[in-house]
Amino acid sequence: MTADMRLMLDELMGRDRNLSLKEKERQMEHWSDESVCKYHLVKFCPHDLFTNTKADLGPCKYNTHDVKIRETYQTSQRWKTMGYEESFLRFLESIVDDMERKIKRQHERLEHDERYMKAEQAKADESRNSRLETLNQEIDEMLEKMADAGAKGDVDEAQEMMKSVETMRQERETLKAAKEEDPHKKVFLVKQNVPFINEMKHMEVCPICGAFLVVNDTQTRVDAHLSGKQHVGYALIRDAIKELKEDKEKLEKEKEEKRAAQIAQREKERKEREEARARDIAAKEAERESHRGRSDSKRGSIERERSRRD
Numbered sequence: 001m002t003a004d005m006r007l008m009l010d011e012l013m014g015r016d017r018n019l020s021l022k023e024k025e026r027q028m029e030h031w032s033d034e035s036v037c038k039y040h041l042v043k044f045c046p047h048d049l050f051t052n053t054k055a056d057l058g059p060c061k062y063n064t065h066d067v068k069i070r071e072t073y074q075t076s077q078r079w080k081t082m083g084y085e086e087s088f089l090r091f092l093e094s095i096v097d098d099m100e101r102k103i104k105r106q107h108e109r110l111e112h113d114e115r116y117m118k119a120e121q122a123k124a125d126e127s128r129n130s131r132l133e134t135l136n137q138e139i140d141e142m143l144e145k146m147a148d149a150g151a152k153g154d155v156d157e158a159q160e161m162m163k164s165v166e167t168m169r170q171e172r173e174t175l176k177a178a179k180e181e182d183p184h185k186k187v188f189l190v191k192q193n194v195p196f197i198n199e200m201k202h203m204e205v206c207p208i209c210g211a212f213l214v215v216n217d218t219q220t221r222v223d224a225h226l227s228g229k230q231h232v233g234y235a236l237i238r239d240a241i242k243e244l245k246e247d248k249e250k251l252e253k254e255k256e257e258k259r260a261a262q263i264a265q266r267e268k269e270r271k272e273r274e275e276a277r278a279r280d281i282a283a284k285e286a287e288r289e290s291h292r293g294r295s296d297s298k299r300g301s302i303e304r305e306r307s308r309r310d
Contacts, residue, residue, distance in 0.1 A: 029064055031073035035063035040072045042088040043240055046095060049233035055209075057095075080251070085218075089244045092237050099210055099234060106205040106212065128175050135172045139165055209234040 031041055037060055039045045047060035073079060146161040200217040207230045214221070225231055 029066070029069060031069050031076070033064070035062060036064045036066070036069055038084040039080075039088050039091065040065040041070050042085050042244075044236070046091065046233075049236065050230060053230050055230050055233070056135050074148065080247075085244060085247070089241065089248070092244070095237055096234075096241060103207065103210045104203055106210055108210075110203055110205065128178065132172060132175050135168050135175070139168050139172070142168070206231065208238065 029036055037045050039060075045060050045062075045065055047057045048065070050056045067130050071091055085272050142161050142165050146158050146165065149155075149158040149161060170220075205211070206225070208229075211225065211230065212229075213225060
């Protein structure tokens with residue numbers, strides 16, 4: 001308990017919660033240090049989720065799981081650029097893949113058990129029907145014997161036979177009642193052909209943590225399962241995977257939009273350069289045409305002046 005409380009306080013307040021501010025600044029590790037758990041930097045360390053359960057992942061190989069260091073990382077310019085998120089996502093997906101295989105095995109087990117119970121029920125039904133037929137014959141024979149005993153005046157023997165008949169009738173009624181039972185209830189016959197009714201609980205598999213659940217169980221037991229460490233842990237992992245994938249898709253979309261914007265900007269600049277170059281060429285061509293026009297006009301004036309003098 002003390003160790004659990006210390007881990008909880010470390011998680012909430014940091015391992016250096018009892019140190020002064022200067023000591024904290026001096027001793028605080030950097031988020032890139034090898035001793036710092038990179039999964040914890042992203043969101044949480046999966047190794048802390050299932051301690052002391054069947055799904056226990058064992059201790060984390062990194063010693064430092066500090067909230068302050070995580071805040072330092074998530075506010076740094078290197079956030080989401082170090083590959084920590086991708087590594088965290090791959091690890092979580094491997095955990096869920098293992099769980100999905102377990103869930104598949106659990107479903108197969110339920111199907112196997114259901115087939116087995118149906119086969120056993122068929123045997124029980126056959127045994128019960130056979131016993132009912134035997135009882136009907138024995139009751140009819142006993143009634144005939146009882147009638148003969150009564151006719152002979154053997155009252156004691158007739159009464160004994162009547163007791164036997166009542167016992168067989170009670171057994172027959174019990175078997176008939178069992179035959180008409182709710183199909184959710186299974187009927188078995190022991191070696192002495194005495195009916196034993198056992199209510200079989202219908203089971204299902206939790207799609208989150210793979211645990212067997214009783215269909216339509218009490219709300220108290222349902223709440224206990226939903227708040228259990230394994231269910232909460234796997235739900236947290238599945239939610240984290242969904243969030244990380246959404247962030248990844250969003251980031252890729254932003255990168256793609258940025259690339260498209262850059263391409264569009266480069267294309268725009270290229271067209272502007274081509275248009276400017278075309279304008280320059282046109283301006284120079286116009287200037288040359290204007291120069292040629294002035295030269296021709298000047299030559300024409302000179303020639304006319306010469307002609308006038310001549």
